[in-house]
Amino acid sequence: MRDVSIIGIGQTPVGELWDKSLRHLAHDAVVAAMRDAGIERADALYVGNMLSGELAEQEHLGALIADFVGLRGIEAFKIEAACGSGAAALRLGYMAVAGGLHDLVIVCGVEKMTDAPGADTTSALALAADQEYEVTHGLSFVALNALLMRRYMHEYNVPHSAFAGFSVNAHRNGAGNPNAMFQSPITAAAYQQAAMIADPINLMDSSPICDGAAAVVLVPSDWAGHGRGAVRILASASATDSLAIHDRRDPLFLEAAYLSSQKAYRQAGVTPADIDLFELHDAFSIMSALSLEATGFARRGEGVRWAEDDGARIAIDGELPISTMGGLKARGHPVGATGVYQVVEVVQQLRGEAGVNQVRDARIGMAQNIGGSGATVITHILAAE
C-alpha cells in the first residue's frame, strides 16, 4: 500500500445558503480544492452525503457532481454513513489511492438541509437511527442524544452546567473562523439560559441545521512533493456498532469510536499523547464527552471534565485543542459534509493557515466523524509533511 497525502482543500461558508443549490455547493468546494492543489483533472470523485434524496429530491450525486464540476466521465459515487458520510467518502478515497487503483482523487462532502420546501428535517435526520426499533417509538435524533445525556448525568452525578465549556469553546473558536455559521462567542451563563429542545439538551448543546460543502484532493505521498500544501494521512480507520442504542453493551461507551481510534493509533504509530489537536464530533455536547472517553483522552465519566473552566484545557492554547474552527456546534453541521470539514480544518492547522485559531506547533491532528449516535465511527490522523 502507498502512503496518501492531501494536496488541496476547499470549503464553502456554512450557513443557511439559500442562493446555492446542492450541486452549486459541491461545485464551489471541489473547484476550490482543485485550485488549491493546482490540478485540472482527477481519476475519481467520491461524494459524502446523507440526505440529498430526502431534502433535495436528488440521488445519484456522484455522476451529477462530477459532470457539474467539469469532470464528466470519471468514476464517481456517493457514499452514505449517516452523519459520518463525509469521512466515509474520505475513507473510500484513501483506499483507492493507497491501494493503487487511482492516483488523483477528489473527495467532497456536501449537504443542503435548509430551503427544502415540504421536507421534514427532523424526520430526515432520524434516518440515521433504527427505524424499526427507535424511530417508530417517536424518538427523534435529538431525543436519542437527550436520553444519553440524561443517563450520563445520572450515572456520574454531573449537572447540566458541567457541559457548558464544550459549547463556550466551540463558539469561541467559531468567532475566529470566517467560514463558521456562528461567529459570536457565548458565555456559560448564556449556555445555561438557552431554550430547551429535548430535556436536558438545549439550543447551546446542539449543532445547527445548515448547508455547506468541503473537499480535499488526495494523491500518493510520493507525488505530493514537499511544498507548503501537503499533509499526510497517517491513519484511516472505521468501525461500527448497533444503530439502536438499547442494543449496545453499554449505552455510555462509544465502542465503535474506541475500535476506530485504536485502529488509527496503531496504523499511525501514535498514542493520544501525540495528538496536537482533535476535531471531534460535537453534534451534541454529550457526544464530546463520550468521544473523549472512547478515544482514550479521559476515563469513563471524566470526559466532561475537559469542559471545566469554560473549556480552558480544550482551547486553542490548551492541553488538547478541540473543535478548533468552531466544531459542529459553531462552524455548523451540514451532516454529510461534516467529516470533510473536520479534515479540511486539520489540514489548515497543520499547514499553519488557521489564522487567529492557529494551534501553535501543530504537527499531528486527529478527526473523528460519527454516524448516528455512534453506529459508524471513522477516524483519520494527519501529519504535517
Next chain:
Amino acid sequence: MRDVSIIGIGQTPVGELWDKSLRHLAHDAVVAAMRDAGIERADALYVGNMLSGELAEQEHLGALIADFVGLRGIEAFKIEAACGSGAAALRLGYMAVAGGLHDLVIVCGVEKMTDAPGADTTSALALAADQEYEVTHGLSFVALNALLMRRYMHEYNVPHSAFAGFSVNAHRNGAGNPNAMFQSPITAAAYQQAAMIADPINLMDSSPICDGAAAVVLVPSDWAGHGRGAVRILASASATDSLAIHDRRDPLFLEAAYLSSQKAYRQAGVTPADIDLFELHDAFSIMSALSLEATGFARRGEGVRWAEDDGARIAIDGELPISTMGGLKARGHPVGATGVYQVVEVVQQLRGEAGVNQVRDARIGMAQNIGGSGATVITHILAAE
C-alpha cells in the same frame, strides 16, 4: 494490486416480498453468501442501495446490516449510484481487496421497493435523473427512457415490434430461474399487446418494481484456492456521463457504457469476442439495444438486431447469451440490488450451476450495471478459475 476472487454468492428470490423487511432481505443474502463461502467473519461489508431513505425510511444501512448479520464492529458503508448502486458496492469491495486494505469483504445489494405505505415509487425512481433539469419538467424515469426509445425508432427507422426478442428472451430465461420474479415465458404477440406505460414503452419493455437482495464474498485470489467455488474478477471499471440526457453529445450513445467497457476489456485483456455471456442492464428494452452498441457488440443502430427471431442469437444456446437468468426484465430489478444479482448470476454460469439455463462452456462472463439513463456505468468481467 492483488487479483480478487469471488468465493461465495447468495440471493433471495425477487418479488413482492411482503413478509421480509429491508434488513431481513439483506440478512438472507449475506448469510447465504457467507455459508456458500464457508466463512464466519469478514473485514468489511459494503451495501449497494438506492432508495432505503425514500421507501423504507432508513439510511445508515452499512452499520445496520453489519450488526443484523452478526458482524457488529466491522467497517460498513452504503454506496449509492442510482440503479448502479449494486455494482458500485462491488467496485468498492474490489478496491478494498485489490488494494490490500481488507482480505475478506462482503458486498450486498438490497432494495425494498414494495410494501412502502405512503411512498411514491415513481417519484423515488426519478431521483436517479436530474431533478432540476429533467424531473421538474414532469419527466418520470420511464418517460425519459420512452423518449430515448422513440428517438431510436425514429433515427434508425425501427418499429416497436423489433424489440420484442429482448423481452421474449428474458422471460424465456426467467422461466428457468427459481429466484426470478416472472417464471412464465411470453410470446412476441403478447409483447406487442401489452398495456402501454409511456409510449412507446409498454409493460413488456419494462422491468418490474420489486424487492430482493444479493451478496458476494471477495478475497484475494491467492486465498481462493482452486475449489469449485472461486471465480476471478478480471476487470472492475466504471465511468460517468451527465445525468440529464439532453446534456449529452448524442442521446443514443451510452458514452459511460463505452468508457467503462473499454476500460474493462483492457484490464481483462479480452475483446467482446471473448465474452461467453453478458448480463446487461435491460431495465427497458431500449437499454439492451443501446448497451450492446456501446459495449462493442453492435454498430450504431444495429443493437436491436440482436433481438431478431425471438432473440435466438441472445438465447442460452445463442451466439451471445444475455439476461441468462431472466435479466432485469424477468428476474426483476430491485434497483440497488440488481448489480449484485447480475454478478451472482455470472458466477452461477461460470461455476456451471445455472441449471436449465446453463450456458455451455461458459468461461468468461460480463456484467454491466447502469445508474440512471446511462450516467453511471460499472462493468465487471469474471472468469472461471
